Structure formats: structure tokens, C-alpha cells
Amino acid sequence: MAAPFTVLIMAAGQGTRMRSDVPKVLHRIAGRSLVGWVIDAAQSAGAERVLAVVRPGDGVAEGLPDGVQVVEQVEGEGTGAAVLAARGAVDPEGVLVVLSGDQPLVTAEQIEGLLDEHDERGALATLLTTDRVDPAGYGRIVRDDAGNVERIFETKHTEGLTREELAAREVNVGTYAFDAGALFDALDKVGLENGERYLTGVFPAIRDGGGTVAAHITDDPDAAIGVNDRAGLMRAEEAAQRRLAAEHARAGVTFLQPGTTRLEVGVTIGRDTVLGPGTVLEGTTAVGEGCELGPHTTARDATIRDGAAVLHSFVLGAEVGAGAKIGPFSYLRPGTVIGEDAKVGAFVEVKNSDIGAGAKVPHLSYIGDADVGEKSNLGASTITANYDGRKKHRTKLGKSVKTGVHTSLVAPLDVGDEAYTGAGSTITDDVPEGALAIARERQRNIEGYANRVEEDS
Numbered sequence: 001m002a003a004p005f006t007v008l009i010m011a012a013g014q015g016t017r018m019r020s021d022v023p024k025v026l027h028r029i030a031g032r033s034l035v036g037w038v039i040d041a042a043q044s045a046g047a048e049r050v051l052a053v054v055r056p057g058d059g060v061a062e063g064l065p066d067g068v069q070v071v072e073q074v075e076g077e078g079t080g081a082a083v084l085a086a087r088g089a090v091d092p093e094g095v096l097v098v099l100s101g102d103q104p105l106v107t108a109e110q111i112e113g114l115l116d117e118h119d120e121r122g123a124l125a126t127l128l129t130t131d132r133v134d135p136a137g138y139g140r141i142v143r144d145d146a147g148n149v150e151r152i153f154e155t156k157h158t159e160g161l162t163r164e165e166l167a168a169r170e171v172n173v174g175t176y177a178f179d180a181g182a183l184f185d186a187l188d189k190v191g192l193e194n195g196e197r198y199l200t201g202v203f204p205a206i207r208d209g210g211g212t213v214a215a216h217i218t219d220d221p222d223a224a225i226g227v228n229d230r231a232g233l234m235r236a237e238e239a240a241q242r243r244l245a246a247e248h249a250r251a252g253v254t255f256l257q258p259g260t261t262r263l264e265v266g267v268t269i270g271r272d273t274v275l276g277p278g279t280v281l282e283g284t285t286a287v288g289e290g291c292e293l294g295p296h297t298t299a300r301d302a303t304i305r306d307g308a309a310v311l312h313s314f315v316l317g318a319e320v321g322a323g324a325k326i327g328p329f330s331y332l333r334p335g336t337v338i339g340e341d342a343k344v345g346a347f348v349e350v351k352n353s354d355i356g357a358g359a360k361v362p363h364l365s366y367i368g369d370a371d372v373g374e375k376s377n378l379g380a381s382t383i384t385a386n387y388d389g390r391k392k393h394r395t396k397l398g399k400s401v402k403t404g405v406h407t408s409l410v411a412p413l414d415v416g417d418e419a420y421t422g423a424g425s426t427i428t429d430d431v432p433e434g435a436l437a438i439a440r441e442r443q444r445n446i447e448g449y450a451n452r453v454e455e456d457s
Contacts, residue, residue, distance in 0.1 A: 005115060005177075006094055007042040010082045011035050011064075011101035012055040012073050017229040025101035026063040027233055030240040031264030031282060034227055035060070037104035037240075039068060042097070044108035045115075051089055052101070053082045060101075078196030080187050092181035098199070100174050104236055105222040105243070114177050117216035121148065124182040124211035125203060128175035132221040138171035139200060141215060149213040152200060170217065172200070173224045182211060256294075270306065288322070297327070305340070318350075321357065339374065353384075356399070368392075369411065373399035378407075379423065385410045398433065 011025045018024050025035035032040070035052065042050050051069045054060040061070045073085035083098060090096055095118070097111060110128055118126035127149060129141050136155065142165075144150040152172055155161065176199070183202060186209070190201035203213050222239045226232060244263045245255055252271025255261055262280045269275075269287045276294025281287065285299045288306035293299070295312065302315040305322035313327035317334030320326055323341040330344045335352035338344060342355050345362040353367050356374035361367060365378055369386040371394070372378070382403045384395040393411035397403075401415050404423030409415070416433030424440045431437040 003095060003115075003119070004048040005046075005097055006049045006051065006090060006180075007045075007047040007097045007099060007111075008071075008083060008086050008090070009035060009038050009042070009050065009052045009068075009099045009101050010079060011052045011060050012058060012082055018233070019230065023059045023063070024227065025060060027227070029104060029233065029237040030244060030262075031266060032104075033063060034104040034236070035063075035101040036065065038099050038101055038106065039065060041106055041108045041111060042099065043067075045097075045111035047097070051086050053085050076197060078192075079199035080190055080197035080201060083183070083199055084187055084197070087184050090180050090184075092184065094180050096178045096180040096183060098176045098178065100226065102227045103174060103223070103225065104227065105220075105225050105239055106173070106175050107220070107223070110175070110216075110218050110220070110223055113218070114175065114216045117214055118177040121212055121214035123148070123177075123214035124179045124206050126177040126214040126216060127152075127203075128173040128223065129170050129215045129217045130173055130219065130221055130224055131169040131171070131217065132219055133171065133224050135169055135171045138224070140165070140168040141170040141172060142168065143170075143215065147214075149203065149215050150207075152203060170215075171224070173218070174226070175223070178202075182206060182209075261294075276311075301334075302332075370395040370397065370409075372397045373401060373417065375399060376401040378403045379405040381405055382407045383409065384413075 018027060026033045039050055049069060051071050052064055053071045053073050056072050056074060069089065071086045071089055073082050076084065099106060114126055114128050139152040139154055141152060142150045153165065158166060186202035186205035189205045190197055207213055225236050225239055227236050241262060245258045245261060248269050249255060253269045254274045256274065257277035260277045261275050264282045266283055267281045267285045270289030272289050273287055273291040278296035279294035280298040283301040285302045287304045290307045291304055292309040297310045297313050299315040301317045303319040304310060305320060307323045308320045309325050310320060311327035313330040315332045318332035318336035320338045321340040321342060324338045325343045329347050331349040333351035336350045337354045339355055339357035339359060341358050343360045343362060344350060344355065347363060348361050348365045351368040353370040355361060355372045356376065358375040359372050360377045364381045366383040368384050369392050370384045376397055385408055386392050395409050395411045395413045397415045398417035400418045403421045404425065406424045407421045408426040410426065410428045413427060413430060415431040418434045419431045420436040421427055422436065422438035425437060426439050427437050
């Protein structure tokens with residue numbers, strides 16, 4: 001178990017290359033902001049405190065979760081200046097982990113490994129490194145005979161570099177652990193380059209002072225993904241999706257075509273559930289065991305109970321009961337509760353309604369602001385007319401109600417248990433239990449009409 005430590009996240013900057021009014025670190029992947037991923041990793045690793053360095057007025061502070069201490073950087077440029085801005089908020093006797101708010105896929109396990117390496121080596125500074133990425137553009141690591149970091153060198157310009165240097169594969173990911181006092185003492189010695197103070201300048205200063213600079217290597221290349229523009233955001237989204245899908249798959253979820261499925265971090269899925277191509281699960285969606293979702297189903301902030309099937313449909317802020325069948329092409333809107341073993345079929349929209357256990361709304365219907373009793377069966381094109389132009393009203397159908405096709409139920413309305421409606425009826429008055437309600441004009445046939453039309457034309 002690592003000793004208590006503080007995490008400092010460098011989160012300042014608008015990120016103009018994003019071409020956006022949204023600060024870079026507040027852009028989202030898999031439903032969570034970039035900096036939110038970093039904060040979650042820090043807290044999951046056991047950070048005692050989490051600090052975030054922001055620029056005054058850059059909008060980042062407003063997007064941070066509760067429990068994160070904001071530190072404003074009012075002067076200086078570069079990563080070193082960002083860390084110096086937090087000097088007064090950091091215990092110089094403690095351990096400080098420095099993370100980047102635009103590197104979202106660093107994990108709690110990597111932070112823990114970094115801290116263990118830092119402690120075991122007795123280091124003043126420890127870097128997270130990897131050899132699983134194309135090293136071009138990264139600072140490359142040279143280790144000494146003891147396995148510690150001897151130096152870091154850049155290869156943006158290759159003139160003067162040896163073949164051995166160009167062959168180096170281990171690179172600096174940009175995640176660090178420091179003894180805080182040693183870090184700030186070293187930063188005081190780092191000069192400016194092109195007007196910026198770089199954090200990596202502390203490593204030579206620490207070594208020159210006799211301190212150890214260690215490295216903890218990870219085999220996860222996603223830790224090195226940084227987001228500087230929309231292309232980087234896409235790359236991070238793809239990596240986050242692979243990670244989430246793998247976690248759910250290891251927990252017992254089947255993905256029929258994983259590259260087409262999109263998940264967000266708040267989603268839970270029970271084992272033996274099968275996700276078809278094009279399935280999208282967002283927000284706080286909770287899916288039970290043994291469900292079948294997709295192809296092309298979207299669920300947002302939804303609850304889908306065990307054994308339900310939702311095919312080619314949208315479920316937004318709604319609850320689907322165990323064993324229920326939804327779709328294809330159904331639209332369940334917020335406030336809807338579909339009972340156990342109920343059916344909502346093709347081209348049906350349900351809004352703010354309770355559909356009872358075993359009830360059926362098979363096709364081509366709109367049910368809004370209604371309570372449908374268990375085992376009722378609504379004929380094709382049944383609708384509830386819930387709005388009178390000023391207010392919404394509720395329709396109540398009892399148990400085992402059966403409506404004929406093209407029935408319009410004009411709210412407010414109460415239809416008793418086991419009642420029927422005739423096809424094509426517009427029902428405006430309450431229907432007693434067990435009654436048949438018919439509200440349509442009597443059919444009248446006009447003989448010879450076709451001939452009269454021809455004569456008139």
C-alpha cells in the first residue's frame with residue numbers, strides 16, 4: 001500500500017486546435033470528460049487530495065467535479081510553470097503525482113505501479129514509460145546500469161544522434177511521481193526555453209544533485225495517448241471503447257460486432273447479455289442478465305431488466321421489465337415503465353406511461369401519459385390523445401382491455417377492466433368494466449357514386 005500522496009493534474013489551457021469553445025480537457029470520450037477520466041484514475045488509486053491547475057477564466061474549473069481543489073496559474077508558461085503554480089498547496093514532505101488532463105487513459109493500476117517503483121527505488125522522481133508505441137515525437141529513455149533513468153532525449157531532430165539512440169524504444173509517457181520538496185527545489189533551477197519552463201528539466205537537476213530518477217514501464221500503449229485536436233480525441237474515444245468493451249466481455253457480456261458498439265462509463269451490463277451491431281448504451285443505463293439488445297438499439301439513462309429483448313429501438317429514460325419484448329422500431333420516452341413480459345412492437349411510441357405486465361402494444365401506436373393494465377392488448381394504430389391544447393391529461397386502461405384497430409382514446413379517460421372498443425372508434429367518455437364502446441358514424445353506401453363522378457368530370 002502506497003503512502004498518502006497528492007495528485008496534481010495539469011488542466012490549464014483552452015486548446016485552440018480543438019476548434020471549439022469548450023476547453024480541451026472538458027471534451028468527452030465515452031461520456032466522461034478527458035480530465036474526468038484522469039481524476040477518476042487518481043481517486044481510484046487512493047489519492048489523498050486531487051489538485052487541478054487551471055488558468056483564470058478558462059472555463060475548466062466550472063467543469064470539475066466536487067472534491068477537486070482548483071489552483072490558478074496566473075503567470076509563466078510551460079508544464080514546469082503549471083506545477084510551480086501549485087507550490088503553496090502541496091506538502092513539501094509528501095509525494096506528488098503529476099498527471100496531464102489531456103491524457104485520459106492513464107489507469108489507477110499504472111499510478112499504483114508508479115508509486116510502488118518510486119518507493120522501492122528510493123527515488124526522488126519516477127517516470128511512467130512504455131515501449132509499446134512508435135517512439136517518434138516522444139522523449140526517449142536511456143537507463144543506467146542500475147536500471148534508473150540516466151537521461152531523456154528528443155528525436156524530433158535526428159542530426160547528431162547515434163544509431164543506438166535512434167533505436168531506443170522506451171519513451172516518457174508524461175506521468176510522474178516526485179518527492180514534492182525535491183521537485184520544487186529542482187524546478188527553481190530549471191531555466192526557460194523559448195519563454196517556457198519545462199517540467200522535464202527537473203530530471204537532470206535531480207540527478208546532478210545525487211538523487212535517483214526511476215522509471216516504471218507499462219505495456220499498455222493507451223497510457224501515452226494525448227489529445228491535442230479532434231483527431232486525437234477520436235483516437236482516445238476508440239481506445240476507451242476497446243477498454244470498456246473488454247471489461248464487459250471479461251464480466252460475461254457478448255459483443256457480436258464490438259467495433260460498432262458504443263458504451264459510456266456509467267453503463268452496467270449483466271452477464272449473458274448479447275449486444276448486437278450498432279448498439280449504443282449511454283449515461284446511467286443499467287442492463288440486466290440474459291438480455292438481447294440490438295442490432296441498432298440506443299439506450300440512454302435506461303433500466304432494462306433480466307431477459308428483456310430490445311431490437312432496433314430507442315429507450316430514453318425508460319424502464320423495461322424482465323422478459324419484455326421491445327421493437328423493432330419502438331421509441332420509449334422518459335417516464336415510461338414497461339411491465340414484465342409485456343410487448344411494445346413495431347413503430348410504437350410510448351411516453352410517460354405504465355404498460356402493465358403481459359400487456360401488448362404490438363404496432364403503429366402512440367401511448368402518452370397513460371396507465372395500461374396488465375394483459376391488455378391495444379390494436380394497431382391505437383393512440384391516446386393526451387393534450388387538449390393547454391394541458392396534458394392521463395388515460396387509464398384497466399386489466400385485460402382490448403382496443404380495436406384505429407382507436408383514439410381522448411383523455412382524461414378511464415376504461416374499465418376487460419372492456420372493448422370497436423375498430424375506428426374515438427372514445428371520449430369513460431367505458432365501464434366489461435363493456436364494448438363504439439364511437440363512429442354508421443356506414444352508409446351510396447349506390448352509383450362512381451358513375452356520377454365520371455359524368456361530372
